[in-house]
Amino acid sequence: MSAAHARPRRRRRRTGRDRVLQAIATAAVAGPLGVLALLFGVVAWRGLARLDWLLLTGAPSRHAEQAGLLPALAGSALLVVLVAALSVPVGVGAAVYFEEYGHDSRLARLLELNVKNLAGVPSVVYGVLGLGVFVRALDLGRSLIAGAATLSLLVLPIVIVASREALRVVPAALRESGLALGATRWRTTWGVVLPAALPGVATSVILALSRALGETAPLVVVGALTYVTFLPDGLDAPYTALPIQIWSWVSRPQPEFIVNAAAGVVVLLTLLAVTNAAVVILRDRAQRRVLP
Amino acid sequence: MSAVGELAVQDAHDLARAGRPIERSIEVGLLACAAVSALTTIGIIVVLAQGSLAFFHDVSPQQFFLDLQWTPLFAQPRYGIWPLVGGTLLISAIALAVALPLGLLAALFLSELAPSGARRALKPLLEMLAGVPSLVYGAFALIVVTPLLQRIVPGLAGFNALSPGIVMGLMLTATVATLVDDGLRAVPRSLREGAWALGADDTAMIARVLLPAAKGSIGAAFTLVAARAVGETMIVAIAAGQQPRLTVDPRVPIETMTAFIMQVSMGDVPVGTPAYRSIFVVAGALFLLTFVLNWVAHTRVRRQP
Numbered sequence A: 001m002s003a004a005h006a007r008p009r010r011r012r013r014r015t016g017r018d019r020v021l022q023a024i025a026t027a028a029v030a031g032p033l034g035v036l037a038l039l040f041g042v043v044a045w046r047g048l049a050r051l052d053w054l055l056l057t058g059a060p061s062r063h064a065e066q067a068g069l070l071p072a073l074a075g076s077a078l079l080v081v082l083v084a085a086l087s088v089p090v091g092v093g094a095a096v097y098f099e100e101y102g103h104d105s106r107l108a109r110l111l112e113l114n115v116k117n118l119a120g121v122p123s124v125v126y127g128v129l130g131l132g133v134f135v136r137a138l139d140l141g142r143s144l145i146a147g148a149a150t151l152s153l154l155v156l157p158i159v160i161v162a163s164r165e166a167l168r169v170v171p172a173a174l175r176e177s178g179l180a181l182g183a184t185r186w187r188t189t190w191g192v193v194l195p196a197a198l199p200g201v202a203t204s205v206i207l208a209l210s211r212a213l214g215e216t217a218p219l220v221v222v223g224a225l226t227y228v229t230f231l232p233d234g235l236d237a238p239y240t241a242l243p244i245q246i247w248s249w250v251s252r253p254q255p256e257f258i259v260n261a262a263a264g265v266v267v268l269l270t271l272l273a274v275t276n277a278a279v280v281i282l283r284d285r286a287q288r289r290v291l292p
Numbered sequence B: 001m002s003a004v005g006e007l008a009v010q011d012a013h014d015l016a017r018a019g020r021p022i023e024r025s026i027e028v029g030l031l032a033c034a035a036v037s038a039l040t041t042i043g044i045i046v047v048l049a050q051g052s053l054a055f056f057h058d059v060s061p062q063q064f065f066l067d068l069q070w071t072p073l074f075a076q077p078r079y080g081i082w083p084l085v086g087g088t089l090l091i092s093a094i095a096l097a098v099a100l101p102l103g104l105l106a107a108l109f110l111s112e113l114a115p116s117g118a119r120r121a122l123k124p125l126l127e128m129l130a131g132v133p134s135l136v137y138g139a140f141a142l143i144v145v146t147p148l149l150q151r152i153v154p155g156l157a158g159f160n161a162l163s164p165g166i167v168m169g170l171m172l173t174a175t176v177a178t179l180v181d182d183g184l185r186a187v188p189r190s191l192r193e194g195a196w197a198l199g200a201d202d203t204a205m206i207a208r209v210l211l212p213a214a215k216g217s218i219g220a221a222f223t224l225v226a227a228r229a230v231g232e233t234m235i236v237a238i239a240a241g242q243q244p245r246l247t248v249d250p251r252v253p254i255e256t257m258t259a260f261i262m263q264v265s266m267g268d269v270p271v272g273t274p275a276y277r278s279i280f281v282v283a284g285a286l287f288l289l290t291f292v293l294n295w296v297a298h299t300r301v302r303r304q305p
Helices: A016-050 A053-057 A070-101 A106-119 A123-137 A144-169 A172-180 A185-214 A217-221 A242-250 A255-290 B003-017 B021-058 B061-066 B082-113 B116-130 B134-152 B162-185 B189-197 B202-231 B234-239 B257-266 B274-302
Strands: none
Touching: A016 A255, A016 B082, A016 B116, A016 B134, A016 B162, A016 B202, A053 A070, A053 A255, A070 A106, A070 A144, A070 A185, A070 A242, A070 B021, A106 A144, A106 B021, A106 B274, A123 A144, A123 A217, A123 B021, A123 B202, A123 B257, A123 B274, A144 A185, A144 A217, A144 B021, A172 A185, A172 B003, A185 A242, A185 A255, A185 B003, A185 B021, A217 A242, A217 B257, A242 A255, A242 B134, A242 B234, A255 B134, B021 B274, B082 B116, B082 B162, B082 B202, B082 B257, B082 B274, B116 B162, B134 B162, B134 B234, B162 B202, B162 B234, B189 B202, B202 B274, B234 B257, B257 B274
């Protein structure tokens, strides 16, 4: 009797209770997905019916039919640009420090733990931090820059963690060949490692910015307004943002404003779908770079 | 010459001229970037501690910890924290009651029971769902779920705990599924094969081998999601109401710690009043609660072999 000829069974016999488990688990996936599809569908249906050019380019109004999203879209766009400018250099710099210069020192490990903790802090608490530091202590008031700074701190852990992943994937051989040829550590990082990690780092930036795009609570706490009819005219200007406008509309009792909110949700989800698609494309390119 | 080779030549020139100081200052600059995260934590602690201490100048800790009413905006305000904590816990309990079982089953489906194509399609879908802002889920709760539930549940108010709790649970199911799936995949295949070799079917393998082996990371995942439920703001701000109330009845309006912070900071509460400072003390309580939950989650993961 030769055991060497024994072949592994490709399929085990399914018992009755396995079938039951399979059915329950499938329901546990299909159920929530179905409900979510329903929720998205209903809101999108009502929102799309309301969506038109006036909504996208007009200013808010006491009359629901004339209300528009332009100041909110402008505010969100400016916030995203500012958050990128603030959080990307600091976040990527920190990631580079952890991955390239960390040397597993105690300081580095403490800072790493700190970043992990920060990722779990509720977004309102970041808002309160922004209120205390930017709005009051630095006396920036309810300004665009205070909101952008607050959001930058909130997304910083995302940029750091995701950029670190991107840097880690770069083969050691690349770094070592740079160093072996006499390039300094920084030159190797700037000239070789970062370009190689670029799709992954770009992914981390987009993830962070899409998170910033959807945040409501911290901006409310640092003073974003809910009724703004003009576009922000400077870093110190008052402002609003797309999620804030949606929230303001959904909080009104009149059903016409609820429909406006649904339309706003459609706009927001469309923007996020675009960024999501960008992430997927970039991830695909990153994969194809690493594998020869 | 290759890109790296050109850099190397350039560096030989640089080093000849400028030497190590540039490298050193760059390293310090990068360390400063990493230190920003430390400053953020210090900033949070300082802001919350300062505001809380100022709060306790005017309001006694006894009232804060023992009073059962939270009415900071009344003419005769009362500052007992329990209605807010109770509201947070009630909604979180409902959300977790939905998300933990469904998420666990979904993770089992993804990692053990699904046909291979299904997994490849579902993982990105779950990731997309996790990226939807909670504001959108809040809109769902108010626009669709509450009216629907009002036809089924007698006495359900327009603002209540049940609707946002269920919707939050749906939102968190995706997160639970992803985290638990990661934990299940970390269990070596040999353990499963050992069970099968001994004649176990999938149910027995899962119940007696897989889940016990993964229980550390599953527990950590549950704890992390609990922290997220506690810290969630927009779903409850939109659909739960603004009436702090200590109750277990999910049909009435309540207020959570998070929604309160948002509500008061929006209003015209004058700076320096106890009502204003209550923002910081409630945020402090919230921060401590989520910090403990996150810390427990991370230590449980470390204990895994």
